Amino acid sequence: xxxxxxxxxxxxxxxxxxxxxxxxxxxxxxxxxxxxxxxxxxxxxxxxxxxxxxxxxxxxxxxxxxxxxxxxxxxxxxxxxxxxxxxxxxxxxxxxxxxxxxxxxxxxxxxxxxxxxxxxxxxxxxxxxxxxxxxxxxxxxxxxxxxxxxxxxxxxxxxxxxxxxxxxxxxxxxxxxxxxxxxxxxxxxxxxxxxxxxxxxxxxxxxxxxx
Amino acid sequence: xxxxxxxxxxxxxxxxxxxxxxxxxxxxxxxxxxxxxxxxxxxxxxxxxxxxxxxxxxxxxxxxxxxxxxxxxxxxxxxxxxxxxxxxxxxxxxxxxxxxxxxxxxxxxxxxxxxxxxxxxxxxxxxxxxxxxxxxxxxxxxxxxxxxxxxxxxxxxxxxxxxxxxxxxxxxxxxxxxxxxxxxxxx
Numbered sequence: 001x002x003x004x005x006x007x008x009x010x011x012x013x014x015x016x017x018x019x020x021x022x023x024x025x026x027x028x029x030x031x032x033x034x035x036x037x038x039x040x041x042x043x044x045x046x047x048x049x050x051x052x053x054x055x056x057x058x059x060x061x062x063x064x065x066x067x068x069x070x071x072x073x074x075x076x077x078x079x080x081x082x083x084x085x086x087x088x089x090x091x092x093x094x095x096x097x098x099x100x101x102x103x104x105x106x107x108x109x110x111x112x113x114x115x116x117x118x119x120x121x122x123x124x125x126x127x128x129x130x131x132x133x134x135x136x137x138x139x140x141x142x143x144x145x146x147x148x149x150x151x152x153x154x155x156x157x158x159x160x161x162x163x164x165x166x167x168x169x170x171x172x173x174x175x176x177x178x179x180x181x182x183x184x185x186x187x188x189x190x191x192x193x194x195x196x197x198x199x200x201x202x203x204x205x206x207x208x209x210x211x
Numbered sequence: 212x213x214x215x216x217x218x219x220x221x222x223x224x225x226x227x228x229x230x231x232x233x234x235x236x237x238x239x240x241x242x243x244x245x246x247x248x249x250x251x252x253x254x255x256x257x258x259x260x261x262x263x264x265x266x267x268x269x270x271x272x273x274x275x276x277x278x279x280x281x282x283x284x285x286x287x288x289x290x291x292x293x294x295x296x297x298x299x300x301x302x303x304x305x306x307x308x309x310x311x312x313x314x315x316x317x318x319x320x321x322x323x324x325x326x327x328x329x330x331x332x333x334x335x336x337x338x339x340x341x342x343x344x345x346x347x348x349x350x351x352x353x354x355x356x357x358x359x360x361x362x363x364x365x366x367x368x369x370x371x372x373x374x375x376x377x378x379x380x381x382x383x384x385x386x387x388x389x390x391x392x393x394x395x396x397x398x
Binding site for chain 2: 041046047051052053054055060062067072073078081154157182184
């Protein structure tokens, strides 16, 4: 009985840890859970489009906590995650959230920020370590991805005079379609891929660096 | 009983494998606060009259009917001052905290809550998860601040900056019915 209890406690703790880290994909709720029913926070209300961050190496803070990483991470993106909520996301129609040919902040609220903790190469161009605003101009068949130096600004006002880098990347279908906008890194032979996906569209930005 | 264990193990494993690399929305959403307050909005409307000094990035656990102090947060025990990733504060210029000069850069915040005071800890180990690997040797400064009552209980943990005067400001952190003000002085 004692052993069983210990088992159960261990199991509970481990599952709690894992669930705290990441919910299984199937449990993604289309709207933030119970957010609307909370009393308004008088100090700093919760954002409807929650902020999130992604590291490369993937899950760096967890790996560091587990003693698997001691060096600096390579990259980090901080962005907010709007929800589809039944809307048309990419397109040419008047009610498209991300209109073809128009700059989009790759998220919501503040401009999306990408930090490189070491120098990287994107499309043959050296990008010095540091932080940048990253935004996109989506089209049906490609996205233009832009790095911009005008940090710490609200994303609706993008000042293109601060652009330092621009490249086109192809789009591909996102399966399954995503309710919540997502930016995440994944491993690649040359370094990392930055995956940006929402609804049924996915775009991938290859980032090279020496490992 | 064995079958219960086996079933839970199986369930646990399948949910692990079912994870894709697309992260779900966090239960405790991340948020950020700037000093000066709302700096990004001020900046795009040309209303920023002072340079940016600080930014905190934290996750916001919610009370959800739980007892917070002395229960979920045990008195005298280290807490990551948020949820998920360790809470990060970045100073964009040098500042002074509790008479210690702090160089601009990124730091991690922790706290040790007590009924009457919280110990706020600024630590230089960044990009980590929670407080599981907290190393006291990497502390930059510690400061005890008295606990105040919130005007209204806050369901979501909150952090924001509050101006004291032209040379100093507070980082306010609070949850439920308690909050603290942590003074930061501009050099």
